[in-house]
Amino acid sequence: MDGPTLVARYTEMVRMRRFEEACLEGVPTREIHGELHTGIGQEAVAAGLIGTLRDDDALVSTHRSHLHALAKGVPARPMLAEIYERATGLCGGHGGHMHLFDLERRFSTTGIVGATLPVALGHAWAAQMEGRDSVAVGVTGDGGANTGGFHESLNMAGAWNLPLVVLIENNEWAISVPFTESTSTATLAERAAAYGAWGKRVDGLDVEAVAEAFAEAVAHARAGNGPAVLEATCYRFRGHFEGDLDLYRPAGEKDRRRQEHDPLPLTRARILERGAATEAQLDAAEAAVTAGIAADLAAVRADPMPDPATARDHVFAKGPSA
Amino acid sequence: MTTTTGVPARAGTDVRNINVSQCVAESLRLEMERDDRVVVFGEDVGLQGGVFGSTRGLQKAFGRDRVRDTPISEMAFTGAAVGLAMEGYRPVVEIMFVDFIGVCLEQVYNAAAKIRYMTGGRVGMPMVIKTAGGCIGSAAQHSQCLWGTFAHLPGLQVVAPSSPYDSKGLMAAAVRSDDPVVFIEHKGLLLQKAGTFTHGAQVPKESYTVPLGQASVVRPGSDLTLVTISATVGESLHAAEELAGEGVDVEVIDLRSVVPLDLDTVCASVARTGRLLVVDEDYLGFGLSGEVVTGVIERLGTRALSQVARHGTPDVPVPAALSLEQAVVPRRASIAQAVRDMGRAS
Ligand SMILES: Cc1ncc(C[n+]2csc(CCOP(=O)(O)OP(=O)(O)O)c2C)c(N)n1
Numbered sequence: 001m002d003g004p005t006l007v008a009r010y011t012e013m014v015r016m017r018r019f020e021e022a023c024l025e026g027v028p029t030r031e032i033h034g035e036l037h038t039g040i041g042q043e044a045v046a047a048g049l050i051g052t053l054r055d056d057d058a059l060v061s062t063h064r065s066h067l068h069a070l071a072k073g074v075p076a077r078p079m080l081a082e083i084y085e086r087a088t089g090l091c092g093g094h095g096g097h098m099h100l101f102d103l104e105r106r107f108s109t110t111g112i113v114g115a116t117l118p119v120a121l122g123h124a125w126a127a128q129m130e131g132r133d134s135v136a137v138g139v140t141g142d143g144g145a146n147t148g149g150f151h152e153s154l155n156m157a158g159a160w161n162l163p164l165v166v167l168i169e170n171n172e173w174a175i176s177v178p179f180t181e182s183t184s185t186a187t188l189a190e191r192a193a194a195y196g197a198w199g200k201r202v203d204g205l206d207v208e209a210v211a212e213a214f215a216e217a218v219a220h221a222r223a224g225n226g227p228a229v230l231e232a233t234c235y236r237f238r239g240h241f242e243g244d245l246d247l248y249r250p251a252g253e254k255d256r257r258r259q260e261h262d263p264l265p266l267t268r269a270r271i272l273e274r275g276a277a278t279e280a281q282l283d284a285a286e287a288a289v290t291a292g293i294a295a296d297l298a299a300v301r302a303d304p305m306p307d308p309a310t311a312r313d314h315v316f317a318k319g320p321s322a
Numbered sequence: 323m324t325t326t327t328g329v330p331a332r333a334g335t336d337v338r339n340i341n342v343s344q345c346v347a348e349s350l351r352l353e354m355e356r357d358d359r360v361v362v363f364g365e366d367v368g369l370q371g372g373v374f375g376s377t378r379g380l381q382k383a384f385g386r387d388r389v390r391d392t393p394i395s396e397m398a399f400t401g402a403a404v405g406l407a408m409e410g411y412r413p414v415v416e417i418m419f420v421d422f423i424g425v426c427l428e429q430v431y432n433a434a435a436k437i438r439y440m441t442g443g444r445v446g447m448p449m450v451i452k453t454a455g456g457c458i459g460s461a462a463q464h465s466q467c468l469w470g471t472f473a474h475l476p477g478l479q480v481v482a483p484s485s486p487y488d489s490k491g492l493m494a495a496a497v498r499s500d501d502p503v504v505f506i507e508h509k510g511l512l513l514q515k516a517g518t519f520t521h522g523a524q525v526p527k528e529s530y531t532v533p534l535g536q537a538s539v540v541r542p543g544s545d546l547t548l549v550t551i552s553a554t555v556g557e558s559l560h561a562a563e564e565l566a567g568e569g570v571d572v573e574v575i576d577l578r579s580v581v582p583l584d585l586d587t588v589c590a591s592v593a594r595t596g597r598l599l600v601v602d603e604d605y606l607g608f609g610l611s612g613e614v615v616t617g618v619i620e621r622l623g624t625r626a627l628s629q630v631a632r633h634g635t636p637d638v639p640v641p642a643a644l645s646l647e648q649a650v651v652p653r654r655a656s657i658a659q660a661v662r663d664m665g666r667a668s
Contacts, residue, residue, distance in 0.1 A: 033459035033644045085643035096461035096642025111463040112422060113394050146393035147425065174394055176370035182393035248370050306641075308649035315638050 003051030003215070007277045007285070009207050010267045012050055013043040015289040016067045017264060019076055022297045023066065023083055023097070027242045031084050031301075036097055039067040041237030044263035045169055046071040048210025048232070049137075052218050058106040058123035058136040060116040063098050064169075065109040068139055074102045077296045086303040093306035094314060114147025116140055117166060121153045124162040124221075135163040135221045143174025145188050157227035158195035164227040165217050166197075169204065171236040176248035192229040204232030205263045235261060337523050343376035343512040345486045345525050346452075349493040350377065350414065352529040354384055357412060360497055363390040363399060364416030364452075373418060374454065374512040396426035403449045404433040412448045412497060420455040420468045420506055434502040435477030449503075450496045455482070456508040456553055457603060457651045462639035465647070467552070470602075470609030472504045473580040479534055480580040482506040484555035485522025488578060491532030499534060508553040520559050521576075535582030539591065543573035546629075546661060547591040549614055550601040551577040554652055558601055561658040570661060580610055585617045592618050597629040597668075599660060601652055606634035629668055633660035 004012075020040050026032035039046065046067035053059060053072060061068040069079055074090070082089025083097040090100055098111040106123065110116055120138030127134040140150060145168055157164035168188050172179045185191065192199025198220045202213040210232055217228035235257045239246035246254075271277050277285075340348075354360045362380055368391040371378030381389040392399045396417060403413040417423050423430060430451060437445050457465040472480045479501050483489040489507065496503040516523045521540045540555060541562050550558050555576040562572040573591050577584060592598050598618060600611040611632040619627065633652050641647055652660075 034461055034464060034642070082642075085645065091642075093643030093646055094462075094639075094641050099461060099463065099642065111461070112425065114425065143394045146395045148395070148397045149425070174365070175373065176366045177391045177393070181391065305645045306643050308645060311641050311646040311649035312636060312638050 003211060005276070006208060006267070006271055006274075007282070009047045009050060009211065010264075010271060010282070011285045011289055012070070013047045013207065013264055013267060014286050015076075015293065016043045016046060016070055018290050018293040019070060019080070020066060022080060022293050024242065025297070026084055032097060033085070034096060034098070035241035035243070037064040037241050038238055039064050041258070041262065042169060042171060042204065042234045043067060044207040044267065045167075045204045045210055045232045045234055047207050048214050051211065052215045053137065054134070055105050056132065056134045057218075058120060058134070059139070060120040060123070060137065061107070061109045061139045062113070062116055062141060062144065063109075063111045064141070065098070065100055065139075069100050069102070069107055069109075072102070072105050072107045074100065074105055074107050076293065077299065080296050081300045081303055084300050084303075085305065086300060087306040088300070088303045092310065113144045114140065114149040116144070117153035117164075118149050121157060121162065121164055124157060124164040125160070128160070128162055133222050135165050135218050137165045137167055139167045139169065141174060142168060142170040142172065142179045142183065142188060143177070146182060154195040154197060154227055154229070158197055161224065161226040163221035163224070165221050166227065166229045167214070168229065168231040169234055170231050171234045173236060173240075173249065175240045187231060189229055189231040195227060195229075197226060198228040199231075200229075201231040201233065204234035205261055205266060207263065207267055237262075337517045338525055338527075339515060339517060340486070340525065341375075341513050341515050342486050342489050342507070343372065343374045344378070345490040345516070346376040346493050346507065347371070347378050347380065349490040350380060350497070351383060353494055353497040354380065354388065356529065358388075359410060360412045360414065361388045361390075361406065362414045362416070363392050365392055365394055365418050367391060367416050372416065374507070374509070376452075376507065376512060377416065396422060397429060400426040400429040400451070401433060404429060404437065404447070407447050407449045408445060414450040414452055414497060417451060417453040419464060419509070420453040421463050421466050423453065423468070430472075430504075431475040431478070435475055438501070439477060446500045447502045448500045451502065451504045453504070453506055454509045454512065455506040456510050457635070457640050457647060458509045459644045459647055461642035465640035467506070467604035469504075469506055469551070469580045470604045473610065473613070474608070477502065478581060479503040480506070481534060481578065482508070482552040482580065483578060484508075484511070484552050484576050485519050486516040486525045487522035488532050488576075490525055491530050492534065492578060494529060495531040495534050498531065503534070506552070510553050520556065532578070534579050535584055537575050537577045537584035537587040539573060539587065540576045541572065541574040543571040543595070545571040545595060546597040546599060546664065547573050547575060547588065547595045548599045548601060548661070549575045549577060549588055551580065551610065552603060554601050554603050554657070557652070557654040558657050560654040561661065564654070564658050565661055570665065572661060583613065583617065585614070585621060588614060589618055589621050593622060593626060596627060597664065598627060599631045599633065599664060601657055601660070602632070602634035603652055604635065605637050606632060607637045609634070629664055631660060631664050633657060
């Protein structure tokens with residue numbers, strides 16, 4: 001398979017983990033406010049996107065979006081600055097950790113569950129009208145797949161043959177409600193048939209399997225064959241948001257998953273087993289990305305807070321408001 | 323059924339050490355015991371008892387038929403509440419945050435709000451849309467109040483309590499109401515302990531209601547009438563204490579509900595003070611503050627008012643950075659300043 005090597009993907013996964021840990025630091029210190037959602041444990045899904053998407057492809061993500069942004073190539077430094085509510089952030093402190101936007105890379109987010117797919121549909125429509133071979137990826141959780149927007153968007157994409165790729169991160173939980181109690185079918189991928197879409201379910205802890213399936217989904221949509229639905233199974237390691245007591249999931253099960261099903265050590269073990277890199281090489285690569293994120297965080301912390309006078313900017317294209 | 327108005331907390335009295343969300347859960351429990359047609363559903367309301375705990379213990383007490391976790395399908399389950407109400411149930415449907423109501427607004431303002439009218443009064447709609455609003459440093463899509471939005475739509479009663487006492491009593495009244503009630507808790511108050519409130523801190527264990535549409539004078543004063551609702555009631559009380567030290571005696575009125583709007587209580591106060599300030603955490607434009615001011619002028623005439631002012635969240639989305647939020651959302655310091663500015667202008 002083309003695309004990044006397994007070692008490169010693994011290094012990205014480590015960078016993603018360190019990025020989320022850097023975010024965690026800002027919560028107890030009250031540098032970050034509101035409900036911070038991390039994707040710790042779900043890195044293999046995001047890292048599987050790398051190499052397939054281009055800057056002209058759109059990616060619309062959810063409340064749990066940091067990893068998708070990194071995978072799309074959004075630079076860590078201004079992203080972290082936005083999450084840390086600094087003036088140097090992607091959106092000058094107006095957006096926040098749930099609302100990251102990077103126009104150049106066609107990356108956007110929403111904090112409203114299920115609202116990603118309709119927006120992705122628009123990107124897909126534009127690509128079709130303009131005769132571009134770009135695709136639009138709409139990310140949703142398993143919970144978000146039960147919203148009306150999911151059905152409406154996929155139906156339209158199917159009817160109009162739009163290049164929409166729906167990536168479902170099925171981490172088994174929508175806050176406290178388990179997938180099995182809220183969804184009518186055993187998998188979400190099987191819904192694809194209802195929309196005339198390509199559909200597949202993949203082990204979201206296996207970064208190579210995700211990469212391969214995602215490349216297939218995108219190729220399907222890029223070739224003008226209409227929408228694709230990729231369901232990646234995974235598990236959320238932390239509470240729904242920082243501060244969530246997470247009492248709805250049995251502690252033993254959580255511990256077991258974190259110990260036995262962490263995509264980072266699983267991927268590292270695979271690399272070593274194959275002899276694709278040595279322990280020393282991996283340690284060095286890990287140290288480098290860890291230092292990189294640490295440097296970003298230190299720099300962000302020295303950045304200025306937004307000027308309160310800017311609070312009323314940007315309501316409209318021109319002129320001050322209110 | 324007893325009907326009383328909130329008793330302010332007195333130091334040393336037996337304030338129960340519960341928070342606002344527990345007051346709401348207790349109210350729902352009592353109403354469910356009283357009337358088995360009351361059902362509660364929404365995301366995370368069952369097993370978890372709500373993200374703030376305002377439905378905690380209900381599923382255990384009443385079972386999954388009456389208290390049920392839904393998928394994230396607001397359009398379907400809010401619409402289902404309309405159908406259930408037509409079947410004779412009294413559904414309490416939780417939209418976790420008021421900010422998310424956009425995905426099911428059709429069910430709220432065309433179905434729930436208009437059916438009684440469209441049927442010539444033949445079909446009642448006894449449902450409660452229970453939700454949480456307010457600015458809590460959670461950015462544009464998670465920090466809205468939106469009571470003005472609902473108030474604009476005919477057929478919805480709109481309630482936003484400011485204290486533990488009222489949270490319990492108004493919820494009971496909302497459940498018993500034969501009309502659809504949008505009940506907007508404040509995200510910033512739900513986890514606050516009763517003992518920390520300067521008003522309405524004492525919450526009786528037994529069932530009681532606070533009637534919808536009756537404002538309460540939470541602090542009597544003679545110099546200026548400050549009218550507000552929800553979390554800015556507490557903020558205004560703090561501001562009033564500070565201003566008292568500066569020789570300004572502010573009367574603080576908690577509207578408790580936007581619809582019905584108790585202009586009688588407001589006008590009685592303004593007729594004495596002659597000065598009106600409306601403080602609103604919701605967007606300023608086309609909302610509660612404009613409605614109160616216009617309503618007072620229509621009733622009392624312009625000459626009854628020597629001064630009128632509004633202090634609300636300007637018409638901008640709530641910014642993410644707390645440093646920016648503080649620049650736009652009314653809080654005790656800015657409220658006190660708004661009163662001082664009126665003094666300066668007089
Ligand atoms: C329309 C809407 N309803 C409810 C919420 C509150 N909410 C935020 S995330 C979430 C759970 C989402 O679950 P899922 O889609 O599986 O994603 P996960 O959090 O598991 O990544 C809920 C209910 C929301 N943001 N928007």
